[in-house]
Amino acid sequence: MKREKIVSVLARTEPARGLTVCGWIRTRRDGKDVSFLEINDGSSLKNLQIVVDPGAVGQDLLRRLTTGASVRAVGDLVPSLGAGQRLELRTREVELLGAADPESYPLQKKRHGFEFLRTIAHLRPRTNTFGAVMRVRGELSFAVHEFFQSRGFVPMHTPIITASDCEGAGEMFTVTSLPPDRLAGPDPFAEDFFGKRAYLTVSGQLNAEAAATALAEVYTFGPTFRAENSNTARHLAEFWMIEPEMAFCDIHDDMDLAEAFMKHLVARVLERCADDLAFLDQWVDKTLLATLRNTLESDFVRLDYTEAVEILKRSGRAFEFPVEWGHDLQSEHERHLTEQHFGRPVILTAYPKEIKSFYMRVNDDGRTVAAMDVLVPRIGEIIGGSQREERYDVLTARMAELGLPLEPYSWYLDLLRFGSVPHAGFGMGFERMVMFATGMTNIRDVIPFPRYPGHAEF
RNA sequence: UCCGCAGUAGCUCAGCCGGUAGAGCAGGCGGCUGUUAACCGCCGGGUCGGGGGUUCGAGUCCCUCCUGCGGAGCCA
Numbered sequence: 001m002k003r004e005k006i007v008s009v010l011a012r013t014e015p016a017r018g019l020t021v022c023g024w025i026r027t028r029r030d031g032k033d034v035s036f037l038e039i040n041d042g043s044s045l046k047n048l049q050i051v052v053d054p055g056a057v058g059q060d061l062l063r064r065l066t067t068g069a070s071v072r073a074v075g076d077l078v079p080s081l082g083a084g085q086r087l088e089l090r091t092r093e094v095e096l097l098g099a100a101d102p103e104s105y106p107l108q109k110k111r112h113g114f115e116f117l118r119t120i121a122h123l124r125p126r127t128n129t130f131g132a133v134m135r136v137r138g139e140l141s142f143a144v145h146e147f148f149q150s151r152g153f154v155p156m157h158t159p160i161i162t163a164s165d166c167e168g169a170g171e172m173f174t175v176t177s178l179p180p181d182r183l184a185g186p187d188p189f190a191e192d193f194f195g196k197r198a199y200l201t202v203s204g205q206l207n208a209e210a211a212a213t214a215l216a217e218v219y220t221f222g223p224t225f226r227a228e229n230s231n232t233a234r235h236l237a238e239f240w241m242i243e244p245e246m247a248f249c250d251i252h253d254d255m256d257l258a259e260a261f262m263k264h265l266v267a268r269v270l271e272r273c274a275d276d277l278a279f280l281d282q283w284v285d286k287t288l289l290a291t292l293r294n295t296l297e298s299d300f301v302r303l304d305y306t307e308a309v310e311i312l313k314r315s316g317r318a319f320e321f322p323v324e325w326g327h328d329l330q331s332e333h334e335r336h337l338t339e340q341h342f343g344r345p346v347i348l349t350a351y352p353k354e355i356k357s358f359y360m361r362v363n364d365d366g367r368t369v370a371a372m373d374v375l376v377p378r379i380g381e382i383i384g385g386s387q388r389e390e391r392y393d394v395l396t397a398r399m400a401e402l403g404l405p406l407e408p409y410s411w412y413l414d415l416l417r418f419g420s421v422p423h424a425g426f427g428m429g430f431e432r433m434v435m436f437a438t439g440m441t442n443i444r445d446v447i448p449f450p451r452y453p454g455h456a457e458f
Numbered sequence: 459u460c461c462g463c464a465g466u467a468g469c470u471c472a473g474c475c476g477g478u479a480g481a482g483c484a485g486g487c488g489g490c491u492g493u494u495a496a497c498c499g500c501c502g503g504g505u506c507g508g509g510g511g512u513u514c515g516a517g518u519c520c521c522u523c524c525u526g527c528g529g530a531g532c533c534a
Contacts, residue, residue: 027494027495027496029491029492029493029494029496030493030496031490031491031492031493032490032491033492034491034492034493035493036492036493038494049493049494051493067484080492081492081493082493082494083492084493084494085494102484102485102486103468103485103486104468106468106469107469108468108469108483108484108485109483109484109495110469110470110483110495111469111470111483111495112469112470113469113470115526115527116469116470118526170532170533170534203534224534226532226533226534228459228532228533229459229532230531230532230533231459232528232529232530232532232533233527233528233529234533234534235532235534236534239534241534242534320529320530321530330530330531331529331531332530381533381534383534384533384534427534428534429533429534430534432534433534442527454525
């Protein structure tokens with residue numbers, strides 16, 4: 001079906017004859033001798049006004065051109081007689097592609113709550129807000145690949161199914177082909193498809209590290225699964241994660257990359273999604289554009305965990321949870337630092353080793369590790385990463401300390417036995433980045449079909 | 459999973475000390491106008507989340523379950 005996208009029609013400066021557009025009707029307004037259709041095809045936040053002569057199309061057809069119906073229209077782009085738009089499409093031919101019964105079509109030409117829209121996730125992209133969020137999400141996704149590949153990173157497709165239950169990043173979903181009645185007994189998975197218990201991945205990091213010891217700079221961008229019973233506006237059971245991994249790289253290079261990466265993503269959406277961001281700034285979060293510009297223009301604060309604890313203790317604020325060296329920072333602490341104290345993104349480093357993962361490189365002080373978390377206003381932690389421990393003896397000693405068996409990690413330890421290099425990487429929760437870039441406050445509203453406890457609809 | 463709040467028309471909500479349910483928007487019909495959050499008039503629309511209890515009488519009080527939201531934990 002030959003057509004011109006509405007974004008392109010709206011970008012025209014001159015009248016034109018014989019244009020074909022397709023889209024969904026957002027609203028219709030009737031005059032006595034004229035009707036106006038606003039149609040949207042998802043290529044832009046903005047609608048195209050189509051002027052219809054009721055006599056020419058007929059009352060029967062006109063009556064069925066209701067909110068939600070899909071149409072194809074052929075007409076001439078002419079200067080508008082009305083005030084709201086520069087050009088409009090005066091049609092001589094309107095074809096109803098698919099009607100939408102106004103009695104039962106759930107979307108009205110009025111504002112709906114996000115909770116209601118979540119119950120009709122298959123229709124919500126037809127709203128202004130979700131259309132904008134999905135376009136921004138798409139640009140961010142593109143910008144992720146653009147950033148890494150322009151820097152020579154090789155994209156890695158790490159496994160979705162994994163048999164190592166040692167990734168340690170959270171509760172895992174079991175993958176099985178066994179019927180439920182065969183899941184009893186001491187080791188039912190010995191008879192299963194993989195001959196052992198398999199899971200959905202919680203992180204591609206360890207696999208990416210293997211690739212980085214050959215290709216030097218790699219990244220993953222794929223689905224990730226956590227079976228935690230998390231019921232919050234910041235967690236999903238299925239989400240997308242970006243994990244770069246670099247050989248010949250220390251914690252400072254890692255922080256530099258994280259900051260450049262964030263700024264690249266923000267710059268791209270500011271540049272390519274101006275209409276959508278202006279809409280979101282007006283209706284969803286009035287501080288959105290200011291926050292994004294601030295992110296782009298400011299240097300991220302870099303701070304040791306120990307200094308952060310001092311700042312929080314000196315802040316005089318009564319936190320719900322007291323701040324104490326050796327404890328992980330709470331959401332309220334992170335937000336105080338990035339929102340109140342500094343007012344820009346903050347990268348925290350040198351965390352106590354007790355609260356971080358086994359693979360993080362132990363610092364010379366022996367009590368902290370080369371971890372880094374990027375904290376941003378409103379979201380909190382958006383990136384978590386570290387320099388990895390590349391010293392075989394130090395890592396195995398640390399694993400012994402934590403009571404981790406070496407055998408399941410033997411392939412990972414091989415990376416340190418053969419040509420080990422200083423290396424580092426981080427993980428970014430893609431949906432958290434979409435939240436940051438759109439001002440949306442619930443992570444379930446920045447992914448098309450959210451999966452979370454009790455919900456796998458659509 | 460824990461704490462708190464909520465569930466009333468298609469949507470967003472009001473409903474006081476218990477006395478048999480209301481508004482705006484949406485929808486239908488009619489009118490008006492190159493309209494644009496269109497406007498004016500009329501009309502239809504409800505197992506008050508489910509179950510149980512107290513009471514002469516429950517949307518309202520009590521118990522319980524379900525669902526949602528906010529916060530927390532876990533994390534990305």
